[in-house]
Amino acid sequence: MKTLLSFACLLLAVMFSTQTAVADIAKPKTPDQPSKVVLRRNLEIVPDGKVWSARLQLTQSDLQELRAAIDAAGGQPGVAASIAQSPVRTIIAGLLLFLSVSFAGIWLTRTSAASRARKAIAAGILVVAVLGAAAIITRGNAGPPPGYHNWMKLSKNFAQGRATSGDMIIEIVPDEPNRAPGVKLLVPYNPKQSGDE
Amino acid sequence: MERSAELGIAQWRAARQQRAEINLRSFVLTLGISVLAAAVLATWLPLQVSIITVFLFAGPHNWFEFRYFLMRLPVRFGKSRNFFVTAFAGIAILTVTYVSLPFIYQTAFWVNETGLIVLATWNTLLLAWLAVLIRLRAKQKRTADWSWTTPLLLALAALNWLGPEFFSLAIVYAHPLVALWFLDRQLKRTRPAWVSAYRRCLWALPVIVGVLIWHLSQTSPLGDDNGLFWRITQHSGAQLLPQVSSHLLVSVHLFLEMLHYGVWIVALPLVGTGFWRFEASQKRLPRTALLVIGLVGVAILWIGFATNYTATRDLYFTIAIAHVLAEAPFLLKTL
Numbered sequence: 324m325k326t327l328l329s330f331a332c333l334l335l336a337v338m339f340s341t342q343t344a345v346a347d348i349a350k351p352k353t354p355d356q357p358s359k360v361v362l363r364r365n366l367e368i369v370p371d372g373k374v375w376s377a378r379l380q381l382t383q384s385d386l387q388e389l390r391a392a393i394d395a396a397g398g399q400p401g402v403a404a405s406i407a408q409s410p411v412r413t414i415i416a417g418l419l420l421f422l423s424v425s426f427a428g429i430w431l432t433r434t435s436a437a438s439r440a441r442k443a444i445a446a447g448i449l450v451v452a453v454l455g456a457a458a459i460i461t462r463g464n465a466g467p468p469p470g471y472h473n474w475m476k477l478s479k480n481f482a483q484g485r486a487t488s489g490d491m492i493i494e495i496v497p498d499e500p501n502r503a504p505g506v507k508l509l510v511p512y513n514p515k516q517s518g519d520e
Numbered sequence: 521m522e523r524s525a526e527l528g529i530a531q532w533r534a535a536r537q538q539r540a541e542i543n544l545r546s547f548v549l550t551l552g553i554s555v556l557a558a559a560v561l562a563t564w565l566p567l568q569v570s571i572i573t574v575f576l577f578a579g580p581h582n583w584f585e586f587r588y589f590l591m592r593l594p595v596r597f598g599k600s601r602n603f604f605v606t607a608f609a610g611i612a613i614l615t616v617t618y619v620s621l622p623f624i625y626q627t628a629f630w631v632n633e634t635g636l637i638v639l640a641t642w643n644t645l646l647l648a649w650l651a652v653l654i655r656l657r658a659k660q661k662r663t664a665d666w667s668w669t670t671p672l673l674l675a676l677a678a679l680n681w682l683g684p685e686f687f688s689l690a691i692v693y694a695h696p697l698v699a700l701w702f703l704d705r706q707l708k709r710t711r712p713a714w715v716s717a718y719r720r721c722l723w724a725l726p727v728i729v730g731v732l733i734w735h736l737s738q739t740s741p742l743g744d745d746n747g748l749f750w751r752i753t754q755h756s757g758a759q760l761l762p763q764v765s766s767h768l769l770v771s772v773h774l775f776l777e778m779l780h781y782g783v784w785i786v787a788l789p790l791v792g793t794g795f796w797r798f799e800a801s802q803k804r805l806p807r808t809a810l811l812v813i814g815l816v817g818v819a820i821l822w823i824g825f826a827t828n829y830t831a832t833r834d835l836y837f838t839i840a841i842a843h844v845l846a847e848a849p850f851l852l853k854t855l
Binding site: 430 | 633636637640665667668670671672674675677678679680681682684
């Protein structure tokens, strides 16, 4: 009885402290309109002495695909974009995956004389777990994307009059009244890696 | 005298074996023709055939399934009491929550993410219920080791949390295949000689689905300007998989659905002995009464389809989750 009473008091204290803590949190800001990634392509930046104005060259097929992607972006995101966008779902998926691998390990250990079928099932679960973990780690942005290092050589290549190509995504950003009209190209830049220090 | 009797028995055995071979050949031939016909129809006019198929067979297939489950239900639960109580409680709770989800979505004004979390929670509850059922069944059948299902179900639950909508779509595509498993178990009970031929025929299924995918992957999407056509394409996952041709999605789903209906309405009543013998169940009034109520339900469904096809289709596919859930415990009982 005493233990039960202590537990109830503790629970009440925790609940009260949670309420107090929530009361201290600032009012959430209204979220800005998010930008939408619609297409991923390779971008090549070429220094050219014959042109007097910057040109963005797109192939006919890419333009059609871009148009279709923009139309689609108005409705639903793509398959890859719709997988585990939220941290809550990613955390629960990770936890369940951890439990799955743990139980698979226990099961495999218990069945020491495992048959081929059992080994196949265990291998299947392990593959699913590895793929899932890889997906979760990728969502966690474990390292820079492959095209990153190519862009680090941009200024050096540019100085030498050489072309640089790397991964590029086309992003549709919402209109802003204070923003200058035009196309903006954001290129990864790190003074240490670019040798511009 | 004795020799002539032996000859008579040998002739009778030979005739019986010949009859059995003819029956098996007819079974395989019928199966092959039906599967090919379903694939051709599903590819040719997917939307139109889908409307006709659901109209004609959705209700009757539920009635046949219900009849089959009543046939397989023991008169007294005995040691299986916990198993059946868990099964029926799970079916009731999961059906009620699933049916209430659209109403909650409409009234709660959730953002998309909250809706996905609720859907993932429902899917997780479904997997947890399956895990409990498997555990209870494993207790009854101590010779089989089903402990491998725990990590598998946990891995499925993890994938569900990564993409709850894709998990639900996977259920839509996987559910028709469960009927083929039921047929396999039934053949093993009543026509064991046909099992190996049937399993060999099943190998054709991934080949046919592969051909459908190869043939339809480059086709233009189906016109979904009409409200009903839009619902059919959405049910097949066109909204979730915008990169995949809706023609392909509807055709593959319709093909699997036709197999599902074929198994429940034609194959299982034919191979299941005593399927049409009602006298055995007439002694138990509740079962007969339930079957009559089921027939009335089928008639109401037809009237509903004739009056307002689109609304009845939506309502049917929401309530039909009950029969999807009911298949799990009965399949586990056959294993």
